[in-house]
Structures are given as C-alpha cells and as structure tokens.
Amino acid sequence: MSATADVTRTILPENDSIHEIAPGKIAIWWFLASEIMVFGALMGVFVLFSFSHDFAADGAHVKWRLGAFNTLVLVTSSLTMIMALASARKHNLTQTRMFLLATVLLGFVFLGVKGFEYTTEIREGFTPATGMFWSFYFGMTGLHGLHVIGGIVVNLVLLVAALSRKPWDFLERRIEFAGLYWHFVDVVWIFLFPLLYLT
Amino acid sequence: MNVKSAEHDEHAAGFVRRYIFSVDHKVIAKQYMALSAVMALIGGGSSYLIRWQLAWPETSIPGWGPIGPDNYNALITLHGTVMVFFVAMPFLLGGFGNYLIPLMVGADDMAFPRLNAMSFWTLFAASAVLIASFFVPNGPAAAGWTSYVPLSDKAVYTGVTWGQNLWILAVALEFASFLMGGVNFLVTGLNLRARGLTLMRLPMLVWMEMTAAVVFLLSVGPLVAGAIMLLLDRVAGTSFFQPDRGGDPILWEHLFWFFGHPEVYVVALPGFGIILEVIPVFTRKPIFGYSMIVYSTLAAGLLSFIVWAHHMFVSGMDPRLASPFSITTIMISVPFAIIVFAMIASLWKGAINLASPMLFALGGLATFIIGGVTGIFLGSAASDIYMHGTYFVVAHFHYTLFPVLFFGGFAGMYFWFPKMFGRMMNEALGKIHFWVSFIAFNGVFIPLFLVGIGGSPRRIYELSSYEMLKPLQPFHVIATVFAIILLLGQIPFIVNFFYSMVRGPVAEKNPWHANTLEWTVSSPPKHPNFSPPPRVYRDPYEYSVPGAAHDWIAQNELDQQGAQAAGR
Amino acid sequence: MSHGTLESVPADNESRLYVIVWALLVVLLIVGLAIFILPIPREAAVALIFAVAAVKATLVLRNYMHLKHEHLLIYIIVAVPALFLVGFAITLIPDIVFRHGG
Structure with a gap:
C-alpha cells in the first residue's frame, strides 16, 4: 500500500464522519474484504464437500501436532507484530526493529514447519492428486502459505525502512497496515487449522 | 493548505514520468481508454470473423482466410473475454471513472495516485498475457469466456494447454487491477469530496462508479477462489471440478456466476451514470428523482448478488433453486425499471437538444429497454429453459451491454471530449456515427432474437449443416451484413476523433453549460486540477432555475437569488 | 464507535x-x-x-x-462479504451436499 501519505488535502463536507478514517485504512480493509471472499469461498466449499465426501479417513493423516505448533508460531508472530506497532507509537526504534525481526523470523519458522509437513505427506504418498481432501488441503494451505510469504516480504521491507530510520509517521502507518494484513493471515489460519487438522 | 507532494511537481519531470508512468489520474484515464480502444479493435475484429463464418460458413473470409472449428471456439472465447474484461471495464471504469471522479468531487487526484498507476500497468500486463496466449503451442483458450468446466478443466477436451492457463492468469491480473482501481474510486468518492459536496449532491456518475467498484469487490472473491482451483486442477492434479474423482463441475458455474452476474452491473452502472450526466445537460432540466435513482442503484447492487443462478437453469443444478432465483431475478428488474423511468421522466417537457452526446444517450436508453424487457423471458426458469441455449440469449446480452458500453461510452466520449482534449468534436460526423451505428446495431441483433426463438443454438460453428436451421440462415446473413456496416460505421468516429483533436474548434471551459465541477476548470484541466479548492453550494443538476441569471448554475456558484428561488 | x-x-x-x-x-x-x-x-x-x-x-x-x-464503515466492509459468503454457501447446499450425499 504505497501512496497513502501523498494525499494531504482532504477537504471534506461538514458533518461527515467518514473523514475520521484514514484513506489508507479503508484501502487495506477493502483489500482484506476481497481476501475474506476468496478464503471464505474456499472454506465454505470445503465445509459443504465435507458433508458429502468422507474426509475423516484422509484427515487422519495430517500432522496435527505440527499444525498446533504452527498455530502457536503464528499467534505469537501476531503478538510481535502488534508490539512492533506499539513500539513504533512510542518511537522506540530498537524495539520496533526487534519486534519486526521477530515477526519475520516466526514467519520463516511457520513456512519451515509447513514445508516439512508437505515433504512428509508427499513421501507418504499424499499429493494434491490423491483425492478431494488433499486437493483442498494443499490448495488452501498453499494459498495461505503464499500469503505468509507476502507478509514476510512486506515486513522485511518495513524492517529495512526501520533500519534506515525513516520518519516515524511513515513507519507507524505502514506498520499498522502491514499488521492488519498479518493478523488477517493469522485469522485465516485460526480457521484453517481446526478445519483441516482437527475435524 | 494545498501541500505539494512529489506527484504534484511532475511538470518538471521528463516525458516518461509525465506520459508513460504518470500518476496523474487524467493521464491514467487516457491510458485506460487507449488500451481499451486497442483491445476493442481485437474484439471487434473477432466479431467480424465470427459473423462471417455464421453467415457464409466455411468460406474464405476477406482479409483473413478461412477459419476452422477450433479457431472459431478460440474466437468466441476471445471476443467475450476481451469485450467484457478488456474493453468495457477499462473504458467505463478505468477511463471515465478515473478521469471524472476526482474532477467531479473537486479533488486534485485520486486518493492513491501510485496505486492508480499500478492498477493500469497491471491491466496492461494482463492484456499482454492474454495476447501472448495466442502464440503458445496448442493455441489460445477455447472454452468460452465463462470457461465452463469440465471443458476448461482438462486439456484433452479442447486440446488447449498453456492457452487456458494463460487465460486464467490474464483474468486474474485483470481482477487484481480493478480491485486496486476500485479502492481508489471508493476512497476518492468518499474522502476527497470538496467542502459542501454532501453524498446526496454527488453527480450520478460518481455514485454509479462507486457502486460498481463495491459490487466488483464483493463479487470477485469466489471466482478468484474458483480460478485458483481451476488452475490447480490443470497443473497440480487436484480434482475440484472433476466428477469422476469426486469433484463438482456445477460448483464452477456457481463460483463464476456469483461474480458474472454482478459483473454485468459493474459495467452497466457506469454506463447509466454517463447517460444520466448527459440527459440533464441536453434537456436543461434536473434529473427526475435523483434520490430514487441513488437508492435504486444501491438496491440493484445488493440484489445483483442473489440472482446469479438464473444463468444456470439448464446447467443441471438442483431444480429447487430455480423458483427462488426466478423470483429474485424478476425483482431486480424493479430498481432498473425505476432508473429507466427516471431517465424517461427526465426528458419530459425538457428543451431537448439532439447533439451527438444526447443522441447516444437516448440510443442507449432505447436499446437498453429492449435488453431489459427480453431479460424477463430469461429470468423466468420456465421460458429460459427453452431459450437458454439459443441466439436469443446472445441478442439479449448484447442489448444490455451494448447500450451501456457503446452508446453510453460514446455519449461520454462526445460529451467530455472537449474537457479531455480542449477541442470540440464535429457534430455532423458524430450524427452520422450515431445513426449508422444505431440502425446497424438493431439490424444485427433483432434477427438474432428471431433465430433464437426459432431454435438456433449458440456456440455452434456451422449452423447451416442442420436441416431444421436452414430456413433461418437468411437472418444470419442479414445480421452479418449489418455487423459489417456497424464496424465500418466506426470510421466516422475515428476520423472525427483524430481530426478534432488537432483541428477542432477550441473548447471553452464549459461548452455545454453544465453544472458539475469538472466544467469549472479549464479544458483540458491543469495540474493540479483545482486551485483554490472548490466549495460546493448546490445540487448537481440545477438547470432552468426560475429567477436565475442563466438556465444553469454551477455547483460551486454562490448566487443568493438563485439559491432562494430554488427554495434553499 | x-x-x-x-x-x-x-x-x-x-x-x-x-x-x-x-x-x-x-x-x-x-x-x-x-x-x-x-x-x-x-x-x-x-x-x-x-x-x-x-x-x-x-x-x-x-x-x-x-x-x-x-468507524462503522469498516464494520460494513468486513460484515457484508461475510454475510454474502454465508448466503452463497447456503445456496450451494442443494447442489453440493444433497447431490453427492444422496
């Protein structure tokens, strides 16, 4: 989300509460709304299919302990992300950098564990072509994984920005928007985990 | 107050920054329009080949040569994809939306100028991918613009391999582009309004563009999910849509049409917006029922999400869904009827001036009514089952989108050309353009209604090989002759466009004596658009106010007498 | 809010x-x-x-x-897609659940 700072002229009609929202915030929520539709449609279809297909047998083969660990990783990364924002608001540069770095590293841990899961499953003979459950499993976690990668890239860019001492208002706003995205990816996982691992 | 940012200082910047990778909404709008014009040549050319094949099957097409059945499938896929995604949306949303929303709300640019440029270049990449798909081995996508599964799901059915994958990629990029564009529409329309420009004082076009952007956002997600599933089916061996392996082909149609139907309104609403901007200026009276049109637009936007399965009455979906969707489909004709009646009532007792923009606006209104009325036949499951697979649907569809895209789009083109290029267009050529196009358009599609009712199926390469369809062949010939006339009828416009751009009479600020804010700045507008920022005092369509000095009062004009006379 | x-x-x-x-x-x-x-x-x-x-x-x-x-607007941006999704999923029940399940 690039050019939010560029619009400095916001002259608004009187008695209009919409101007209380930063334009960039509408933009990022707009983007998240479209993401809700994408992931929601996939999950909705998965739930519907689960009534007419036997997913339980295949579902028994996913590594729920690894999934639970990854949930912990992602939830913790949400905490570090929001702490990065809190630190930025306090103008504490060291903490901001530290928390951003922690978020990036936790993102990599998540991807590493996920990659290990994929490898194990494929070695056991479960590929996207194995059946309906595995189609959804690889499709949904893969799409989610791509979002994690995207989030890591964004956070790395912000980390570089924090290291090169960009102005605080620049950092604060961007960390907030990147955080909204990162927490959303976390929320998606909060639903994907029970959907694919626990039922 | 008006703090200059990097973008606003780009006068000093070089050619590339100013005209290629510009972040000025006016330049980006023209880029969208140019791109859609190029794509329209491809889309129009494909319709020429399709129509020729249907009228005189398997003959050598002048200027091209013979086309085979495989190419025919690729051509209809191309025609639909290009016209909906790469002509209609870039022209009506990308072009007019970008150009006019900031000017109409009194802003200097879109809320996110760089995002705006990124949106255009994403669309450019999408177009490049689509065109590239014509040169990959095994040819371009040939499963129709709807890419129904299982036809599109396995390469064995159409013989197309990478062409279909690239089609999915191109459409996905197009969606990404318009999501980025749409956020600009909404935020600019809501947050960058000039002081005094309340929501109910917004020009209709801004309302329509904003609603279209929201409808697009809310509908596209499931299709993106579907596109991911389709791509995985094709390249990763999943089985989402393969019935032999537990998948469900009907699911694709649901995902597609949940987007596909609202998409019709994404294109239609901006077209209506243009027509509604043109009508008051050329009747010299306010729009009839402004607030009713706004509420109807919002209602239509909402209802558009619960009608999609009327595209699927013959798909084999659960028949219990047919009645509910018939009912909602008939319901959605109510808000559109209100909008159309408001347009007609706006003409009532107006001082109608049949200049080119008005001719196109009226042409759009007249033809859309036919499209709307024939929609009733298709919205009701009982009659749709008979007509769904026929040319009746083709004719109906073109009678809904052609009015908004072609007539609405050209009404806007003739209307805002002076604003965009600072010169007037030639009226005589404009009128020739209109009458040839109007007659030819009806000449193409009225015969297609008839062959449709006669039972002529669509999506067929060679109709004359069926004995029962032979009596209908003359209608196809008539349609093709008019289609060629329609294509040739665009030559006056092309001449007019380029001639007027250099030689047309210089346009003043407000050549049509219109009220909205874009007419208060120079033609073409300078950069930044407004200095100082405008202050709005009135509704957008205060024409022929009794007691006023002129028969028009600009939105930013503070005229106490006129204000009192208008009852404010 | x-x-x-x-x-x-x-x-x-x-x-x-x-x-x-x-x-x-x-x-x-x-x-x-x-x-x-x-x-x-x-x-x-x-x-x-x-x-x-x-x-x-x-x-x-x-x-x-x-x-x-x-602001309320943000709630609307989040809630409306969620509502549409629920409606969409319910509409698909006859086609997906009943067809294969039956």
Missing part, C-alpha cells in the same frame, strides 16, 4: 493488553486441542472446536486489528 482512538490508550496498558490477548489465544489453542483429544462425541467436538476458533478470531480482530475502535 469512532470515539476513543487508540492514541488515547496509555502506551503501557496497550502493550499489557496485547500480551493478555496473546495468553488468551494460547489458552484457547490448548482448549481446542483438548476437545480434539478427549473422547467427546464428534458432532459436539466439532461444534466446540469451531466455537473456540470463532472466539480466537474475534479476539484478534477486535484487539490486534483494532476493530473495536473503528
């Missing part, structure tokens, strides 16, 4: 709140896993697990994504 922006919350309380929310999320994760492991009837377990997930998502949305401080 739009009153009381985040800046008005004292910084220390803010950080403490975030840690508390995180602790709650971890506890709920353990609760969810416990429901999964314990011998509870499947239907009840599934319902409970998703109830827990919904609570977790709400915690993140309200606290980490600041939804509790946001």
Whole structure:
C-alpha cells in the first residue's frame, strides 16, 4: 500500500464522519474484504464437500501436532507484530526493529514447519492428486502459505525502512497496515487449522 | 493548505514520468481508454470473423482466410473475454471513472495516485498475457469466456494447454487491477469530496462508479477462489471440478456466476451514470428523482448478488433453486425499471437538444429497454429453459451491454471530449456515427432474437449443416451484413476523433453549460486540477432555475437569488 | 464507535493488553486441542472446536486489528462479504451436499 501519505488535502463536507478514517485504512480493509471472499469461498466449499465426501479417513493423516505448533508460531508472530506497532507509537526504534525481526523470523519458522509437513505427506504418498481432501488441503494451505510469504516480504521491507530510520509517521502507518494484513493471515489460519487438522 | 507532494511537481519531470508512468489520474484515464480502444479493435475484429463464418460458413473470409472449428471456439472465447474484461471495464471504469471522479468531487487526484498507476500497468500486463496466449503451442483458450468446466478443466477436451492457463492468469491480473482501481474510486468518492459536496449532491456518475467498484469487490472473491482451483486442477492434479474423482463441475458455474452476474452491473452502472450526466445537460432540466435513482442503484447492487443462478437453469443444478432465483431475478428488474423511468421522466417537457452526446444517450436508453424487457423471458426458469441455449440469449446480452458500453461510452466520449482534449468534436460526423451505428446495431441483433426463438443454438460453428436451421440462415446473413456496416460505421468516429483533436474548434471551459465541477476548470484541466479548492453550494443538476441569471448554475456558484428561488 | 482512538490508550496498558490477548489465544489453542483429544462425541467436538476458533478470531480482530475502535464503515466492509459468503454457501447446499450425499 504505497501512496497513502501523498494525499494531504482532504477537504471534506461538514458533518461527515467518514473523514475520521484514514484513506489508507479503508484501502487495506477493502483489500482484506476481497481476501475474506476468496478464503471464505474456499472454506465454505470445503465445509459443504465435507458433508458429502468422507474426509475423516484422509484427515487422519495430517500432522496435527505440527499444525498446533504452527498455530502457536503464528499467534505469537501476531503478538510481535502488534508490539512492533506499539513500539513504533512510542518511537522506540530498537524495539520496533526487534519486534519486526521477530515477526519475520516466526514467519520463516511457520513456512519451515509447513514445508516439512508437505515433504512428509508427499513421501507418504499424499499429493494434491490423491483425492478431494488433499486437493483442498494443499490448495488452501498453499494459498495461505503464499500469503505468509507476502507478509514476510512486506515486513522485511518495513524492517529495512526501520533500519534506515525513516520518519516515524511513515513507519507507524505502514506498520499498522502491514499488521492488519498479518493478523488477517493469522485469522485465516485460526480457521484453517481446526478445519483441516482437527475435524 | 494545498501541500505539494512529489506527484504534484511532475511538470518538471521528463516525458516518461509525465506520459508513460504518470500518476496523474487524467493521464491514467487516457491510458485506460487507449488500451481499451486497442483491445476493442481485437474484439471487434473477432466479431467480424465470427459473423462471417455464421453467415457464409466455411468460406474464405476477406482479409483473413478461412477459419476452422477450433479457431472459431478460440474466437468466441476471445471476443467475450476481451469485450467484457478488456474493453468495457477499462473504458467505463478505468477511463471515465478515473478521469471524472476526482474532477467531479473537486479533488486534485485520486486518493492513491501510485496505486492508480499500478492498477493500469497491471491491466496492461494482463492484456499482454492474454495476447501472448495466442502464440503458445496448442493455441489460445477455447472454452468460452465463462470457461465452463469440465471443458476448461482438462486439456484433452479442447486440446488447449498453456492457452487456458494463460487465460486464467490474464483474468486474474485483470481482477487484481480493478480491485486496486476500485479502492481508489471508493476512497476518492468518499474522502476527497470538496467542502459542501454532501453524498446526496454527488453527480450520478460518481455514485454509479462507486457502486460498481463495491459490487466488483464483493463479487470477485469466489471466482478468484474458483480460478485458483481451476488452475490447480490443470497443473497440480487436484480434482475440484472433476466428477469422476469426486469433484463438482456445477460448483464452477456457481463460483463464476456469483461474480458474472454482478459483473454485468459493474459495467452497466457506469454506463447509466454517463447517460444520466448527459440527459440533464441536453434537456436543461434536473434529473427526475435523483434520490430514487441513488437508492435504486444501491438496491440493484445488493440484489445483483442473489440472482446469479438464473444463468444456470439448464446447467443441471438442483431444480429447487430455480423458483427462488426466478423470483429474485424478476425483482431486480424493479430498481432498473425505476432508473429507466427516471431517465424517461427526465426528458419530459425538457428543451431537448439532439447533439451527438444526447443522441447516444437516448440510443442507449432505447436499446437498453429492449435488453431489459427480453431479460424477463430469461429470468423466468420456465421460458429460459427453452431459450437458454439459443441466439436469443446472445441478442439479449448484447442489448444490455451494448447500450451501456457503446452508446453510453460514446455519449461520454462526445460529451467530455472537449474537457479531455480542449477541442470540440464535429457534430455532423458524430450524427452520422450515431445513426449508422444505431440502425446497424438493431439490424444485427433483432434477427438474432428471431433465430433464437426459432431454435438456433449458440456456440455452434456451422449452423447451416442442420436441416431444421436452414430456413433461418437468411437472418444470419442479414445480421452479418449489418455487423459489417456497424464496424465500418466506426470510421466516422475515428476520423472525427483524430481530426478534432488537432483541428477542432477550441473548447471553452464549459461548452455545454453544465453544472458539475469538472466544467469549472479549464479544458483540458491543469495540474493540479483545482486551485483554490472548490466549495460546493448546490445540487448537481440545477438547470432552468426560475429567477436565475442563466438556465444553469454551477455547483460551486454562490448566487443568493438563485439559491432562494430554488427554495434553499 | 469512532470515539476513543487508540492514541488515547496509555502506551503501557496497550502493550499489557496485547500480551493478555496473546495468553488468551494460547489458552484457547490448548482448549481446542483438548476437545480434539478427549473422547467427546464428534458432532459436539466439532461444534466446540469451531466455537473456540470463532472466539480466537474475534479476539484478534477486535484487539490486534483494532476493530473495536473503528468507524462503522469498516464494520460494513468486513460484515457484508461475510454475510454474502454465508448466503452463497447456503445456496450451494442443494447442489453440493444433497447431490453427492444422496
């Protein structure tokens, strides 16, 4: 989300509460709304299919302990992300950098564990072509994984920005928007985990 | 107050920054329009080949040569994809939306100028991918613009391999582009309004563009999910849509049409917006029922999400869904009827001036009514089952989108050309353009209604090989002759466009004596658009106010007498 | 809804709140896993697990994504797609569930 700072002229009609929202915030929520539709449609279809297909047998083969660990990783990364924002608001540069770095590293841990899961499953003979459950499993976690990668890239860019001492208002706003995205990816996982691992 | 940012200082910047990778909404709008014009040549050319094949099957097409059945499938896929995604949306949303929303709300640019440029270049990449798909081995996508599964799901059915994958990629990029564009529409329309420009004082076009952007956002997600599933089916061996392996082909149609139907309104609403901007200026009276049109637009936007399965009455979906969707489909004709009646009532007792923009606006209104009325036949499951697979649907569809895209789009083109290029267009050529196009358009599609009712199926390469369809062949010939006339009828416009751009009479600020804010700045507008920022005092369509000095009062004009006379 | 922006919350309380929310999320994760492991009837377990997930998502949305401080417009942007999705899924039940299940 690039050019939010560029619009400095916001002259608004009187008695209009919409101007209380930063334009960039509408933009990022707009983007998240479209993401809700994408992931929601996939999950909705998965739930519907689960009534007419036997997913339980295949579902028994996913590594729920690894999934639970990854949930912990992602939830913790949400905490570090929001702490990065809190630190930025306090103008504490060291903490901001530290928390951003922690978020990036936790993102990599998540991807590493996920990659290990994929490898194990494929070695056991479960590929996207194995059946309906595995189609959804690889499709949904893969799409989610791509979002994690995207989030890591964004956070790395912000980390570089924090290291090169960009102005605080620049950092604060961007960390907030990147955080909204990162927490959303976390929320998606909060639903994907029970959907694919626990039922 | 008006703090200059990097973008606003780009006068000093070089050619590339100013005209290629510009972040000025006016330049980006023209880029969208140019791109859609190029794509329209491809889309129009494909319709020429399709129509020729249907009228005189398997003959050598002048200027091209013979086309085979495989190419025919690729051509209809191309025609639909290009016209909906790469002509209609870039022209009506990308072009007019970008150009006019900031000017109409009194802003200097879109809320996110760089995002705006990124949106255009994403669309450019999408177009490049689509065109590239014509040169990959095994040819371009040939499963129709709807890419129904299982036809599109396995390469064995159409013989197309990478062409279909690239089609999915191109459409996905197009969606990404318009999501980025749409956020600009909404935020600019809501947050960058000039002081005094309340929501109910917004020009209709801004309302329509904003609603279209929201409808697009809310509908596209499931299709993106579907596109991911389709791509995985094709390249990763999943089985989402393969019935032999537990998948469900009907699911694709649901995902597609949940987007596909609202998409019709994404294109239609901006077209209506243009027509509604043109009508008051050329009747010299306010729009009839402004607030009713706004509420109807919002209602239509909402209802558009619960009608999609009327595209699927013959798909084999659960028949219990047919009645509910018939009912909602008939319901959605109510808000559109209100909008159309408001347009007609706006003409009532107006001082109608049949200049080119008005001719196109009226042409759009007249033809859309036919499209709307024939929609009733298709919205009701009982009659749709008979007509769904026929040319009746083709004719109906073109009678809904052609009015908004072609007539609405050209009404806007003739209307805002002076604003965009600072010169007037030639009226005589404009009128020739209109009458040839109007007659030819009806000449193409009225015969297609008839062959449709006669039972002529669509999506067929060679109709004359069926004995029962032979009596209908003359209608196809008539349609093709008019289609060629329609294509040739665009030559006056092309001449007019380029001639007027250099030689047309210089346009003043407000050549049509219109009220909205874009007419208060120079033609073409300078950069930044407004200095100082405008202050709005009135509704957008205060024409022929009794007691006023002129028969028009600009939105930013503070005229106490006129204000009192208008009852404010 | 739009009153009381985040800046008005004292910084220390803010950080403490975030840690508390995180602790709650971890506890709920353990609760969810416990429901999964314990011998509870499947239907009840599934319902409970998703109830827990919904609570977790709400915690993140309200606290980490600041939804509790946001303008009505943001709520609309989030709620409308969610509602459409529910409607969409319900409409697909006859086609997907009944067809294959029957």
